Amino acid sequence: MTREVDVAIIGAGTAGLTAQEIVVEKTDNYVIIDDGPLGTTCARVGCMPSKALIAVADDFHKRLFFDEYGISGAKALRPVYSRIMARVRMLRDEFSGGVIHEMSPFMDKLIRKRARFIDPNTLDLGDERIRARRIIIATGSKPWIPERWQPYRDLIIDTDQFFELEDLPGKMAVFGLGPLGIELGQALHRLGVEIIAFSRRKTAGGLTDPDLQTYAFDHFSKEMNIKLGTADIRCKSESGVVVGCESGEWTVDRILLATGRRPNVQGLGLENLGVKLDDRGLPAFDPGTLQIKGLPVFLAGDVNGQKPILHEAADDGNIAGYNATADTTSCFKKRIPLTITFSSPDIAIAGLSHRELTDLGVEFVTGNASWEKLGRARMILGKASGIARIYADKKDGRLLGAELMAPAGEHMAHLLSWAIGAGLTAADALAMPFYHPVPEEALRSALGQILKQTDDPPPDTPLEFCRKSSS
Incomplete structure (x- = not known):
């Protein structure tokens, strides 16, 4: 069975949902296809639950200065990890639940299946096919674990899994000091988890200015135990896992992998679009229109590998939604980064x-x-x-x-x-x-x-x- 639609949106994250808001103004003949958990990356595993944890960690960290403020008794304060993580998950569920509630008016357009391209206009959903005039790919991104570390998968926590922890380990290695690595690493350290963080370069949080990179690295090194070098997993031990870099080895309970995310395109069948794919599995596209050259297909949000930020994903959804329903594609100027x-x-x-x-x-x-x-x-x-x-x-x-x-x-x-x-x-x-x-x-x-x-x-x-x- 093949269904004909004007627009098919693959992915119900920030970019896909924003695209839907634009598409529905022009046509009611569309579908959204998503077989994964609903609620957007930001609400489920990204910016929102991480800020909930950071808020607790920063408040607990203030106790270190209470004596100087003239407030006694702060040393008796103790974090209860299970209660902290339960609260973070409760807030996470509220955030993602709010997103899902906002989808109620168009739930009849949502198909909970996995889509795969047969050609630039046709999607295979297993037991049916969708033929669309235009298709928007908004499947987001996912953590990536190198093949050499797969044998240690049970000891690695990626950023999608982190907020499912019911308790926190006593000692944790953090691989990567990008935005997520520095945010979660510092928060865990301030809550009393012993952190050993690894960074290949003297930098933190995505900074590019050489003076600031050094300043930030030195600052966070005074608070956390940061090792300069290429992190690696050496072996399992009776008490956890041995990690190391050029300067030594350390035994930890678990590893938080925060070395970045990759476009979620595995299994989409992009090889059937008839265009060349890069080493990430992505086709070339126009960053102003988000269109894959010569095809009725658009890449919106984290999946296009440009800027994995919520407001950027929303803007991409606007651009893709507009162009997917227009007679001719238009180039849009992006906001100030x-x-x-x-x-x-x-x-x-x-x-x-x-x-x-x-x-x-x-x-x-x-x-x-x-x-x-x-x-x-x-x-x-x-x-x-x-x-x-x-x-x-x-x-x-x-x-x-x-x-x-x-x-x-x-x-x-x-x-x-x-x-x-x-x-x-x-x-x-x-x-x-x-x-x-x-x-x-x-x-x-x-x-x-x-x-x-x-x-x-x-x-x-x-x-x-x-x-x-x-x-």
Whole structure:
């Protein structure tokens, strides 16, 4: 049996559900195909449950400063891992349950089967086929375990499995210090789990600026036991598993694998599209339209391997949904890039990163900010750390990007990305108010440094003169 539809959406995650919102405005003849757990990656295994755990860990970490605050008795506090993880799962279920509830109006369009391409317009679902004018692939991403580590699979916890833990091990290795590795590793450490983390380079949280990479690595190394080198699994032991790198070996109970995710395309039959696939199994596509060249197929969200971030996936869903129902495809301009790692301090990149600016050959100047001695940061014990690097065009000081590691960095990254998107120069930004005492004050120093390095001379004062009235 073959069913004819206008649009088939493979995947009911953020990208797929956003695409549905656009598609349904143009046609009711569509289907969503998904055989996996519903509720989106973010709500089930990503940004939402991780923040629930981080909140508990950060609150528990504050006890270390209670004596200095003049509050006694904090040393008697103890975490109950089973209750902590139960609460995280409860919140996780609420988040994902809310997503599933929002799907209620179109549940009749949802097919709970696995789809496989027969050709660019036809999908095999096992006991039926779907023939669609346009197809959107929004199958997301999944953790990847190298083949050499498969014999230790029972001792490895990937990021999709982590929140299913009913208890936490006493000692855990963390492979990878990207956003998820640094977030979960620091949270577990603050809850009392003995952490040994591994990183191949001196960096953390996705930073690309060499000065910030070193600063972040050194900062987190003071809090956690971080080993510089290529992590490997050596053997099983009576008490767990032996892990190591160039500098030694350690025995841990479990391994948290946070070395990244890969596009979830296995078994989709993309080889039947008749186009070349790369080493990840992906075809080439236009990043502005998300269309696979010459085919009625679009790649949206984490599956396309561009930026695995919720708001980016939602934007992809908008683009794919629009183009899948339009007579001709349109190219869309993406928003100003913004990524945030919810470590302590926060790590963020707004606009173009140092690496991107360098690769593009842009002539830029850099302003530096520091929270090491900022009064407000010092008032809150444990917060007096962090630096930022703001990049601007050398000619006129127009803001291009920023990388930072700072207290309240999640908020400052938003302000900077908005300023970049609005085309503000350093002089424009300095004309805005900076309240005292707030962490944002440190940015003023960086913006002032930029002004002194640009080709245009800085203004005599950041304040504007009153306009004279004509009389």
